Amino acid sequence: MTKKTWSGRFSKSTDKLIERFTESITFDCRLIEHDIRGSIAHAQMLGSCGIISQADSDSIVDGLNEILADIRTHGVEVDESVEDVHTYIEKLLFDKIGEIAGKLHTARSRNDQVCLDIRLFLKHEIAAISGALSKFQAVIIDKAEEHVESIMPGLTHLQHAQPITLGHHLMAWFWMLERDKDRFADCLKRINVSPIGTGALAGTTFPIDRDYVAKELGFASVSENSIDSVADRDFASEFLAAAAILMVHLSRFAEEIVLWNTPEFGFVELDDSVTTGSSIMPQKKNPDVAELVRGKSGRVIGNLITLLTIQKGLPMAYNRDLQEDKEPLFDTVDTVRMSLDAFALMLSTAKFNAERMRKAAAEGFLTATDLADHLVRQGVPFRTAHEQVGKLVSWCLENQKDLLNLTIDEIRQFAPKAKEDVISQLTIEASVAARSSYGGTAPSEVRRQIQKARSVLEGKVQTF
Numbered sequence: 001m002t003k004k005t006w007s008g009r010f011s012k013s014t015d016k017l018i019e020r021f022t023e024s025i026t027f028d029c030r031l032i033e034h035d036i037r038g039s040i041a042h043a044q045m046l047g048s049c050g051i052i053s054q055a056d057s058d059s060i061v062d063g064l065n066e067i068l069a070d071i072r073t074h075g076v077e078v079d080e081s082v083e084d085v086h087t088y089i090e091k092l093l094f095d096k097i098g099e100i101a102g103k104l105h106t107a108r109s110r111n112d113q114v115c116l117d118i119r120l121f122l123k124h125e126i127a128a129i130s131g132a133l134s135k136f137q138a139v140i141i142d143k144a145e146e147h148v149e150s151i152m153p154g155l156t157h158l159q160h161a162q163p164i165t166l167g168h169h170l171m172a173w174f175w176m177l178e179r180d181k182d183r184f185a186d187c188l189k190r191i192n193v194s195p196i197g198t199g200a201l202a203g204t205t206f207p208i209d210r211d212y213v214a215k216e217l218g219f220a221s222v223s224e225n226s227i228d229s230v231a232d233r234d235f236a237s238e239f240l241a242a243a244a245i246l247m248v249h250l251s252r253f254a255e256e257i258v259l260w261n262t263p264e265f266g267f268v269e270l271d272d273s274v275t276t277g278s279s280i281m282p283q284k285k286n287p288d289v290a291e292l293v294r295g296k297s298g299r300v301i302g303n304l305i306t307l308l309t310i311q312k313g314l315p316m317a318y319n320r321d322l323q324e325d326k327e328p329l330f331d332t333v334d335t336v337r338m339s340l341d342a343f344a345l346m347l348s349t350a351k352f353n354a355e356r357m358r359k360a361a362a363e364g365f366l367t368a369t370d371l372a373d374h375l376v377r378q379g380v381p382f383r384t385a386h387e388q389v390g391k392l393v394s395w396c397l398e399n400q401k402d403l404l405n406l407t408i409d410e411i412r413q414f415a416p417k418a419k420e421d422v423i424s425q426l427t428i429e430a431s432v433a434a435r436s437s438y439g440g441t442a443p444s445e446v447r448r449q450i451q452k453a454r455s456v457l458e459g460k461v462q463t464f
């Protein structure tokens with residue numbers, strides 16, 4: 001059993017059950033590389049400020065670098081009695097360099113240390129998530145470009161509304177993901193503040209240089225208040241909120257894929273490599289990736305609620321409750337990264353059925369608004385035009401007619417101001433092409449949008 005770093009004032013050893021209940025090494029060992037990096041920077045600062053000798057600082061740094069190399073080759077051996085990742089590293093260092101290892105913890109506490117580790121971890125993970133988001137966005141752009149002219153029914157209330165193009169529809173997801181990426185970038189600003197050197201809660205009596213450590217670890221600034229520094233996890237909550245919003249986006253997108261993949265819609269066929277079968281029904285090919293992304297959004301939303309709830313009743317400053325912040329973060333990072341990669345693969349290999357979508361767009365009076373707009377251009381107030389077209393649609397339904405092949409006389413029974421040329425304006429292609437307002441569904445406009453999206457993705461254009 002390992003001797004506790006804090007055992008001095010205790011006359012009994014910790015109960016085994018309590019040891020298991022209070023340990024975090026089994027999960028916070030995931031922070032090990034960040035912890036070592038932080039300790040190296042701290043030890044260098046202690047040496048450079050003359051708080052410990054340069055020779056001690058050097059042997060601590062060398063020892064930590066060796067530990068880092070050992071871990072990279074042999075992995076981490078978890079021992080519950082060492083309590084957490086911070087005490088674990090200290091123990092390994094002691095085994096390597098002896099008593100000098102005890103100088104590393106000068107002018108710091110595990111309270112600021114753990115906060116530092118989480119911030120370093122999130123900085124690293126945000127970069128990875130942003131990269132995965134960009135890759136997914138590139139897949140969306142390519143698919144959208146392929147389907148700039150593919151017409152499909154645009155829905156509201158899951159009812160046929162107006163014809164749109166698949167390219168346009170897919171690009172909607174691009175911009176949602178772009179805002180997600182921006183949310184992570186924004187929350188990174190508040191993560192990118194160094195808490196180290198604030199001690200247990202009140203600061204330290206040693207002449208430390210917090211800027212030195214911050215610079216060494218790539219932080220933009222240092223925190224202003226030592227109590228705030230160790231007490232708050234708002235930066236982690238923000239990260240989880242950004243992740244939850246992203247997962248809600250992915251979940252909605254996944255829901256569309258599930259719907260489109262049904263025989264009723266038949267808009268998309270998912271590749272064999274990203275689908276699974278049924279153990280009983282031989283004919284089945286299920287969209288499990290989409291379903292799991294939809295399902296996994298629940299865990300990430302739950303993780304956000306978990307972290308907020310952990311914090312809500314905490315008095316200042318650090319409380320052990322905060323140890324519970326890590327698992328929701330780890331689970332979120334894993335879930336988000338896997339979901340993004342799996343979804344991107346599913347979309348890149350998906351085959352959209354343009355013919356089927358085109359056929360569906362011909363049903364359901366999708367060009368009714370175009371007829372109303374035509375009447376408005378003849379001077380009819382929009383409300384009157386709406387009423388006239390509504391009556392015409394009702395007549396069509398009673399007489400099994402379709403807006404797409406009415407004669408001008410049939411139209412004029414209800415809309416006397418209609419001009420001959422309206423017939424050509426009521427085709428779904430004309431309807432789509434006419435919606436060329438900025439951000440509209442016209443292929444010309446979607447092409448412009450795609451070009452802009454590419455520039456955004458390449459970092460040439462700022463969106464926010």
Ligand code: ARG
Pocket residue numbers: 024028084110111114320322323324
């Ligand atoms: N394992 C702890 C955590 O994750 C580290 C900080 C412990 N601090 C303390 N005073 N017990 O929060």
